[in-house]
Amino acid sequence: MKIVDVCAFLSPHGGGVKTYIEQKLAIGPRLGHEIVIIAPGDRDEVIVRGPGAKVVQLASPRFPLDRKYWYFDDEARLHAALDAEAPDFVEASSPWRSASMVGRWPGAAPRALVMHADPLSAYAYRWFGALLSRETIDRRFEMFWDHLRELGQSFDRVVCASGELQARLAEGGVANTSLHPMGVEPGLFLPERRNAEVRRQLLEVCDLPETAHLLIAVGRLSPEKRWPMVIDAVAAASRTLPIGLIILGGGRQKRRILAQIAGNPHIRLLTPERNRVRFATLLASADALIHGCEAETFCMAAAEARACGVPVIVPDRGGAADHARGGAGVIYEAGNAQSAAEAILALLSRPEGANSVPAATVTMEDHFAGLFNEYDTIVRQALVRA
Missing domain, CATH: 3.40.50.2000 (Glycogen Phosphorylase B;)
Structure with a gap:
């Protein structure tokens, strides 16, 4: 498959999303897929990372609250970039405005929203949790829940890496949630x-x-x-x-x-x-x-x-x-x-040796293999329906 990831928050300065994207670019081609990342940046540029892996950068404004990032401000141009790549499957990596842009793209390819952020926990629950119950906070932020529910209808999958986030979204009425825990870089953390x-x-x-x-x-x-x-x-x-x-x-x-x-x-x-x-x-x-x-x-x-x-x-x-x-x-x-x-x-305070834990064995290769297999199933089902 050719998988295009519209990644609104990719910074060269590091962070979890950058680590994830770098591993996707390395592992995807090994699994037989072509990986294209469309990201905002200071200038238009195509950065080839190797056979079957590249980053397409679209000139975009800097994000005013954090100058290490940029944001997509031209939906028609983003849609044109997706048209030019002609993907088999599309991902969006942020639940904000860029996800809505990808949801409105008129192309036929199936698509998934990968939840690299949990805005309710990062902001609303943290800001108001000492004063209000989560149920009350959710009611106050019903407009954002409506946005998430709309995304659940626009995307074939809403991919979560933790069971707690998947359960909370599903209970909130977000459709098409799917659990794919991530893993670690193989051979490094031992x-x-x-x-x-x-x-x-x-x-x-x-x-x-x-x-x-x-x-x-x-x-x-x-x-x-x-x-x-x-x-x-x-x-x-x-x-x-x-x-x-x-x-x-x-x-x-x-x-x-x-x-x-x-x-x-x-x-x-x-x-x-x-x-x-x-x-x-x-x-x-x-x-x-x-x-x-x-x-x-x-x-x-x-x-x-x-x-x-x-x-x-x-x-x-x-x-x-x-x-x-x-x-x-x-x-x-x-x-x-x-x-x-x-x-x-x-x-x-546990006795010596009691804190010895079995090392986790799930790798990012395992994660991407499972995720891309689900994407492949969705693509095949779409072809049958067509």
Whole structure:
């Protein structure tokens, strides 16, 4: 098949969507498919990534709230780009305006909306959850639910990577939901990468001896990641056990996060590690990963930790919670620093060896194979109907 992904939020500066797209471009052709990404950018450009893989960039305005991104502003031009590619199957990678544009494209190809974002959890539930129930918030945001339900009718599939998101959308009346959990990069995130010397060095950075506990956290420095809550939770747990926390992240909230750390020598904010092997080694060398965001559609950081055999401490809502199942970690009440502190202590107080977890084995190749097989079935069914 020729699969065209209309990806509105693809930034060269990194992020989960970029990682996903890069792996799709690499794995899709290996599975026998042609992959084309249509993305907004500063200029018109076609970037060939290899046989059967390319990025078609359309000149577009910068996104005013985050200049690392662009947005599609010309629906007719986007439709023309889809016409020119003549895809067998079309994806949209954002539930915002670009998805509506793809839904209105008059082409015959079947299409899927891949939910790389959960706006209700990232914004509405986080902003108002302390004051209102989710049911009340949903009623207040009925216009957005109407938008999602309309997309469910416009697309043959609404692809979710977590069971919680799929269930919530289906219960909200969004049609055609489908569950396809993601996986990790094969051969990279392995328990064998655990390195006692790296662990010792990280604890040294935290001004702690190697007998202390080492937590690691990974992600953008943005509000929905709830870094202040994570920092407060670790600081509270540290009153009972010696704990160091390494945060790997970059973003616009750096100053806010440093202020929250307030000079605590046992909590360190480091820049993201771009070397993938080095990053996997850092992750595998921690005693646990802690995550604060309940708005994850999958939570790649937790999946990568699981693949390394590292237990996770995650909120009880969103895609991150899936990775604590089967004894692979502990959950806490989302957004509650005290609950998170108690979860940290519960996990780190277990007897030696009790936190050993089976490494996750699902890879991104498994994910794309299952997803593209479903697309192939949809295409065949459409041909029969025609």
